[in-house]
Structure formats: C-alpha cells, structure tokens
Amino acid sequence: MTGSLSSLWPLIPAAVLVAALGALTPILRAGRAERDAESRRLADLERAARHQSLAAMDAMSGSDFERFIAGLCHRDGFTVIQRNGGAGDLGADVVAQAPDGRRVVIQCKRYKPGNPVPGPDLQRFLGTVRAIHNADVPVFVTTAWRFTKQSRELAASQQVVLIDRDLLSRWNNGISLDKYLPAVSPEPRR
Known part of the structure; x- marks a missing residue:
C-alpha cells in the first residue's frame, strides 16, 4: 500500500x-x-x-461660446490672439497661434444639434479666412451633429478642419485641438 x-x-x-x-x-x-x-x-x-x-x-450665448472655445485653445497651449467675434468679425471668432507657430482662425457656430451646417456658411467663412485673416489652419466649430455633404466636400477641398458636436465634446473632455489639426508639412529644402 x-x-x-x-x-x-x-x-x-x-x-x-x-x-x-x-x-x-x-x-x-x-x-x-x-x-x-x-x-x-x-x-x-x-x-x-x-x-x-x-x-x-x-x-451659452454666441459670445460665451466663442470665449469658451478660446479657453479650450488656451488650455491646449495655443496663444489666443483674438477672442471676440460678433457682427463684423468677418468669420474670425477666435484667432490663435498653435504651439508649432501656425495661425489658426476659428469660426464658432451654435446650431440646434439636429440642424446640419450648410455649405453657404462654410463658403462665407472661406471668403475671408485666408485672404483677410491669413489663416494657416481654418477651423469651423459647431454644436451641430453634422455638416451637409456640400459643406464637407468644400471643407475637404479647402483644407478646413471641421469640428462637429461629437469632436467638440471630445475636445472639451481633454483631447487637445492639435490632434484635429493637419500635420505640419516639412519645409522644402533649397
């Protein structure tokens, strides 16, 4: 055993x-x-x-929303140059300098969440953003859930950064604005 x-x-x-x-x-x-x-x-x-x-x-009022967006830019290390939109701003509600030196011009538009951003609103912004405000990076921020097909196509053809309600929420909750901006192109060698 x-x-x-x-x-x-x-x-x-x-x-x-x-x-x-x-x-x-x-x-x-x-x-x-x-x-x-x-x-x-x-x-x-x-x-x-x-x-x-x-x-x-x-x-928020339109002015409060613009100040709020300027505050998010500041939080993310951008130097806010202008933060007063309103009548006569020619599409520049917030103007900031990115940490990499690029000039960022932001149009802030509050819409009812269900209303998409129409193409003509983006066209008006594009009429001044580079020619008058010398934007390196134009940004269109909205409280709407979406942009119309026309506005998305126009933005893509003109290299405009679109921030809809979902991206705005993520930006507000800690994602830095520079994550939405296009990468900096290297300077051409001479």
Whole structure:
C-alpha cells in the first residue's frame, strides 16, 4: 500500500490544483463580469458628462461660446490672439497661434444639434479666412451633429478642419485641438 501511495504522490498536488482551479473558475468569471459591468458604468458616466457639457454649451450665448472655445485653445497651449467675434468679425471668432507657430482662425457656430451646417456658411467663412485673416489652419466649430455633404466636400477641398458636436465634446473632455489639426508639412529644402 505504501508503494502505491508513493507512486501516486506526484499526482496528488496536480489533482488538488485542478480541483482548486475548478472551484475558482466561477469566482474568476464573476470578477470578469464585475469588471465588465464597471467598465460599462464608467462609459455611461462619461457619456452623461459629455451630454451635460454639451447641454451647457447649447445654453451659452454666441459670445460665451466663442470665449469658451478660446479657453479650450488656451488650455491646449495655443496663444489666443483674438477672442471676440460678433457682427463684423468677418468669420474670425477666435484667432490663435498653435504651439508649432501656425495661425489658426476659428469660426464658432451654435446650431440646434439636429440642424446640419450648410455649405453657404462654410463658403462665407472661406471668403475671408485666408485672404483677410491669413489663416494657416481654418477651423469651423459647431454644436451641430453634422455638416451637409456640400459643406464637407468644400471643407475637404479647402483644407478646413471641421469640428462637429461629437469632436467638440471630445475636445472639451481633454483631447487637445492639435490632434484635429493637419500635420505640419516639412519645409522644402533649397
């Protein structure tokens, strides 16, 4: 009997380990389920905070919204040169210098979230943004969820950065404006 027990000895720790793992499996699954539930809860909280921030932006006056956008630029390390839009601003609500030295001219437009940004609004902005304001990077920021097809195509052809409601929410929640700007082209060698 002793000989047979000693031949089984190496198998006993393995059997105990298999039994322990079998007992732990439901606990590990429960831990994973709790972790997944916590991840979903945090994502829901983030969405709710974003929605609340967007609701606050919707309640701002046009001037308050422009100052708010200037504040986001400042937070991201941009030097704000001008932050007063309004009648007669010729499409430049915020003018800032990016950390890399480029001149960024921002048009801020508050729309009802369901109203898309129409092409003519972008056309008016393009009429002055480079010719009068000397923009290296024109940026159009809106509280609307989307831009019309015409405005998106126009923006793409003229290298205008479009920031819709979703991107604005992300910018407000910590994504830096420079992440939305095009990369700096290297200077041509002479």
